[in-house]
Amino acid sequence: MLEFGGEALVLTHDMLVEGVHFLPGQDPADVAWKLVATNISDLAAKGAEPVGVLLGYTLGHDDQRFLEGLKAALDHYRVPLLGGDTVGGGGPQALGLTAIGRATVRPVPSRSGAKPGDALWITGTIGAAMIGLEALRSGTGDSLAYRRPQARLVEGLALAPQVTAMMDVSDGLLLDASRMAKASGITFTIDSALVPIATPEARRAEAMRWGDDYELLFTLPAGAEPAVPATMIGEAIARRESTIMLDGTPISPSEHLGFEHH
Amino acid sequence: MLEFGGEALVLTHDMLVEGVHFLPGQDPADVAWKLVATNISDLAAKGAEPVGVLLGYTLGHDDQRFLEGLKAALDHYRVPLLGGDTVGGGGPQALGLTAIGRATVRPVPSRSGAKPGDALWITGTIGAAMIGLEALRSGTGDSLAYRRPQARLVEGLALAPQVTAMMDVSDGLLLDASRMAKASGITFTIDSALVPIATPEARRAEAMRWGDDYELLFTLPAGAEPAVPATMIGEAIARRESTIMLDGTPISPSEHLGFEHH
Numbered sequence: 001m002l003e004f005g006g007e008a009l010v011l012t013h014d015m016l017v018e019g020v021h022f023l024p025g026q027d028p029a030d031v032a033w034k035l036v037a038t039n040i041s042d043l044a045a046k047g048a049e050p051v052g053v054l055l056g057y058t059l060g061h062d063d064q065r066f067l068e069g070l071k072a073a074l075d076h077y078r079v080p081l082l083g084g085d086t087v088g089g090g091g092p093q094a095l096g097l098t099a100i101g102r103a104t105v106r107p108v109p110s111r112s113g114a115k116p117g118d119a120l121w122i123t124g125t126i127g128a129a130m131i132g133l134e135a136l137r138s139g140t141g142d143s144l145a146y147r148r149p150q151a152r153l154v155e156g157l158a159l160a161p162q163v164t165a166m167m168d169v170s171d172g173l174l175l176d177a178s179r180m181a182k183a184s185g186i187t188f189t190i191d192s193a194l195v196p197i198a199t200p201e202a203r204r205a206e207a208m209r210w211g212d213d214y215e216l217l218f219t220l221p222a223g224a225e226p227a228v229p230a231t232m233i234g235e236a237i238a239r240r241e242s243t244i245m246l247d248g249t250p251i252s253p254s255e256h257l258g259f260e261h262h
Numbered sequence: 263m264l265e266f267g268g269e270a271l272v273l274t275h276d277m278l279v280e281g282v283h284f285l286p287g288q289d290p291a292d293v294a295w296k297l298v299a300t301n302i303s304d305l306a307a308k309g310a311e312p313v314g315v316l317l318g319y320t321l322g323h324d325d326q327r328f329l330e331g332l333k334a335a336l337d338h339y340r341v342p343l344l345g346g347d348t349v350g351g352g353g354p355q356a357l358g359l360t361a362i363g364r365a366t367v368r369p370v371p372s373r374s375g376a377k378p379g380d381a382l383w384i385t386g387t388i389g390a391a392m393i394g395l396e397a398l399r400s401g402t403g404d405s406l407a408y409r410r411p412q413a414r415l416v417e418g419l420a421l422a423p424q425v426t427a428m429m430d431v432s433d434g435l436l437l438d439a440s441r442m443a444k445a446s447g448i449t450f451t452i453d454s455a456l457v458p459i460a461t462p463e464a465r466r467a468e469a470m471r472w473g474d475d476y477e478l479l480f481t482l483p484a485g486a487e488p489a490v491p492a493t494m495i496g497e498a499i500a501r502r503e504s505t506i507m508l509d510g511t512p513i514s515p516s517e518h519l520g521f522e523h524h
Contacts, residue, residue: 002314002344002362005267013316013346013360020350052264054275056318056358082264084275088282091353096318098275098360100264 008103012042018092029069030147036073039099041151047160048101055084056096113165114184118219127199127207166218172258181243190234270365274304280354291331292409298335301361303413309422310363317346318358375427376446380481389469390460428480434520443505452496
């Protein structure tokens with residue numbers, strides 16, 4: 001975040017790497033969409049209106065298709081491409097996008113504001129991207145949620161004035177909730193039965209550890225109702241040894257909670 | 263360029279790809295330096311003060327060395343790292359940097375403002391990076407100019423109020439001059455004997471077609487003196503068929519003028 005001319009500029013930079021964040025051979029239009037959506041999702045979580053993006057593009061497999069997807073995504077979020085750089089490559093494709101946003105709420109929502117007693121909420125459902133990736137890999141079923149994730153921009157803007165903390169769930173609900181708890185210096189109790197899932201019931205535990213859904217995870221003071229549809233899944237309590245108590249049981253830090261990209 | 267809170271934000275995004283913009287095995291600290299310098303150079307050419315950068319980093323060979331070089335370069339230009347993304351890779355390393363600057367002069371200098379009668383000027387000398395790359399490859403001689411290019415930030419800020427057009431010379435003097443001529447709708451006459459070179463005389467023609475020097479190329483009204491040391495190398499005239507007349511001879515568009523990255 002940057003103070004600029006009396007306003008707060010919110011900047012995000014996310015990258016996608018072939019073989020890490022998207023499948024080799026995946027439709028470049030979908031890759032472009034996802035690149036835009038992940039960055040806009042970061043702005044959404046900060047309640048920032050997008051004002052433009054810069055693209056870092058290594059020439060790849062079907063650059064025309066990429067541009068089509070890029071245009072579709074930028075039109076969808078009504079954000080202009082301001083510039084960037086295009087370079088030759090040769091290895092796995094690496095794509096970077098910088099998104100510039102204008103803060104609509106001060107202080108800008110962050111992951112560090114949750115307080116004991118706050119309720120923990122999530123928009124939408126999780127696990128849809130997991131099912132979508134399986135559909136894409138198998139060639140049957142609906143892969144849209146994985147290929148064309150939706151950034152919760154409208155929801156982020158509506159929630160920003162209300163929340164005590166907010167972030168997008170890109171790497172897995174439990175992992176990202178754990179990060180929010182750590183940043184806020186609290187522990188979250190999460191009731192797994194309350195978590196809204198897009199998967200069969202048997203895959204609930206998995207869905208909570210899967211990323212790429214880009215829902216918004218946020219906290220509100222106890223009793224407050226969110227401005228947009230969302231589900232309450234837990235509560236912030238005073239910090240315990242573990243950052244997450246799942247159904248009353250502390251989660252071990254060594255347990256797999258989601259995607260660790262590094 | 264973006265209007266923001268009554269100020270003009272200048273944004274640049276440059277990428278470096280291993281094997282394209284730097285040598286495989288090159289010191290990661292030098293690569294980091296160059297990544298910063300190329301972006302700051304873009305700001306310099308627009309007379310913009312740097313306010314911060316965002317880094318897109320694919321994990322590479324010696325990440326600690328990269329961070330050391332990054333810190334050195336950011337300290338050198340007194341610009342903070344605001345954020346970014348770090349991802350796994352596996353192929354040739356692709357690095358992206360977004361630099362955010364605050365315009366100091368309105369309108370912001372561009373490559374499209376040169377007018378017939380304007381004089382064409384360049385800061386410093388060209389060809390130093392070419393000699394530096396040879397030194398690096400051979401392991402003898404001074405490779406600093408290639409490894410740690412200097413962005414002409416102070417000069418760009420001083421020149422911005424004066425110039426009719428300005429850009430940095432990243433891809434070769436003749437190629438970049440040709441781009442400025444095209445954008446401005448004029449032709450440049452260039453006297454090759456006037457071009458300040460850092461190479462032996464025998465390599466003058468080569469030096470004018472070599473990139474990576476990051477000097478500033480700019481135009482001033484006839485008779486005006488630049489605010490910083492620079493050399494007059496030619497003049498803008500009404501548009502001819504060729505964008506460049508070198509020593510009185512039109513340059514063919516098919517001739518090699520510099521680095522075409524795409």
